[in-house]
Amino acid sequence: MKNPLSIRTLLSGLLLGVLTVTVLIRAVPGKDHPQGPAEWETDIRQFEEQDRKAPPAKGGILFIGSSSIRLWDLSRDFPDIQPINRGFGGSQIADSIHFADRIVLPYEPRTIVMYAGDNDIAAGKTPQQVHQDFVTFTQVVHKQLPDTRIVYIAIKPSLQRWKLVDTMREVNALIQATCQDDERLEFVDIDTPMIGDDGKPRPELFAKDGLHLSDEGYKLWTSLVRPHLIASP
Template sequence: MSLKFAFSLIGCLLIANLNSTAADEKNPSTRWESTIQKFEQADKKQSPPKGAILFVGSSSIRLWDLENSFPEHTVINRGFGGSEVADSLFYADRIVTKHQPRQVVMYAGDNDIAHNKTPETVARDFRQFVKKVRQELPNVPIAYIAIKPSLSRWKLAETMKEANALIEQQCEANENLEYIDVWNPMIGKDGKPRPELFRDDGLHLNKKGYTLWNSLVEPVLVDE
């Protein structure tokens, strides 16, 4: 094999790998299929009840002890860490609507902004998520938990606030959409995120952070 041919082959392999990675990033079915299948396998072993409150979104949902946080409600946790709004949209029929929840609560958008998506894109994806869910469940209430301020992503604060504002406008303009503001309660007197609410990584909530969220979300939950 000539040296020129070898370099050419290596170049082609690198391009193919980059294209594959880009495709994975754009295609939720590639990135999250195994995770979604685990949800489906768990459903087969013990099917979640119909008419529950279903929480969906990224790691802030996945790490939330929902049953102990909301003992008076029947809840389903369908959070998968690292996910974006578009991922919940893509899998809505497999992890949301099939359970026929009486209410859907979403937390997503944090990772979207961290991955350089614009506020407009986040708002558009949320609008499409609502549309897809409502095709199957026309009257289901949907609550959106605002993108939270965090220590590790504070440099993205202004972009996150723009996304929150766009989604809040959507919620105000449409029936059965609720915007839950966690941003302002998580900001301290110094105008920055309250450190006592976070784990050591400065991104995920600790027990105190979830206690705050519980108090903000509970009043919005729909009774059975």
């Protein structure tokens, strides 16, 4: 007769193993287990704390989106406009929608500059899904702030995600078409200027990881985005 204690120990071990695997699977981000907006709660609360200590003036220019916005030294590149930086790294357009009532609408910005969509495609979203998320973001903004201009920076062609470039360009084409149908929306093509003579992304525009921008990359972006801000009323 087998020892009941040994059987119970074996079953307990198997159950623990199953639970451990389940937890690990849920902890890994991906198509089936995406990271939700709750991941950014700490970042959003930090923004809100900043706002309590030094409330930004209403009617300004807001930059929002993923790490390409978060890492941008906006005060250096746009010292004349006092930009508000509300970029949170790794985020998707859907996250900006989710937190719009906390880090977009309260500022009543006259212009919003958005860079997002890069992580969306990397996470497995289709061009149509990313485009619809952009449309939803504009609807959320314009429902409360109908005169606010939204400047969308095209998804960049990067060294690290070069294999996704065709999909990203499909998103860009869809969003550009939408912007052409609404005078409050503007599209900034940063794709073409970031491509070298060899048809691939210019290495000097990127940090060592081949994804985020170098100082040269931000200089280029600044030169391309600034005309859209000068035109802002």
